[in-house]
Amino acid sequence: MIIFGTGSRVLSSSKLADADCPACGQKALSAHVYSKYFDLFWIPVFPYSKKAVIECSHCKFTGEEKEIPMMALGDVIELKQRTKTPAWLFVGSFLLAALISTVVYIGKTTSEENARNTALWLQEPKVNDHHIMLGENPEDPVYKYFVYRVDSLKGDSLILSMSDYVYRRVTDAEKAIKLQSKTPGYFGDQYIVAFNDLDKDDVKRVIRPD
Numbered sequence: 001m002i003i004f005g006t007g008s009r010v011l012s013s014s015k016l017a018d019a020d021c022p023a024c025g026q027k028a029l030s031a032h033v034y035s036k037y038f039d040l041f042w043i044p045v046f047p048y049s050k051k052a053v054i055e056c057s058h059c060k061f062t063g064e065e066k067e068i069p070m071m072a073l074g075d076v077i078e079l080k081q082r083t084k085t086p087a088w089l090f091v092g093s094f095l096l097a098a099l100i101s102t103v104v105y106i107g108k109t110t111s112e113e114n115a116r117n118t119a120l121w122l123q124e125p126k127v128n129d130h131h132i133m134l135g136e137n138p139e140d141p142v143y144k145y146f147v148y149r150v151d152s153l154k155g156d157s158l159i160l161s162m163s164d165y166v167y168r169r170v171t172d173a174e175k176a177i178k179l180q181s182k183t184p185g186y187f188g189d190q191y192i193v194a195f196n197d198l199d200k201d202d203v204k205r206v207i208r209p210d
Helices: 070-082 087-123 170-180
Strands: 004-016 029-040 043-056 130-134 145-154 157-167 187-194 203-207
Touching: 004 043, 004 070, 029 070, 029 087, 043 070, 043 087, 087 203, 130 170, 145 170, 145 187, 157 170, 170 203
Parallel strands: none
Antiparallel strands: 004 029, 029 043, 130 145, 130 203, 145 157, 157 187
């Protein structure tokens, strides 16, 4: 479960020595500048607002910016302007960016490794290799990835068994190979294909079980 919410934190404070409290009339006001931010699992992601409030230490009155006495307004505006947003309020954004970059890097590295293995294993096939091939499916063109298993090698030919299942995506076929390829009845008819006749451009993945 993702916990997403908001938070706030006081960034700076200053006493307003010459201003009277609108509620009790005492000179006991302080100004506080605070930031509101979005958080993820209570970690600040990025700020979306910076506001000033006043607080009376005598009567505990608190007021928004529109309630700040005119005598103190200039000091409060100056305090707000010189209060910088700290970098730690963006720590969640930095962590998310790092996580996304890591995931993209791992995905790219895995994809490149899969492509290298597929090219290599097509040139040096072994029994029990599984080929995921792009083909035509007249019954449902959306499902166009077929699974073949190398049953044996005879000279320059491959003996392939074809699965009775067709998949929408390469990743769906990969999952099925890992979970179902050893299930009796998963593979059906056998075909003999000359190695040179195998359309290697249509073989999108070769999976070689451990």
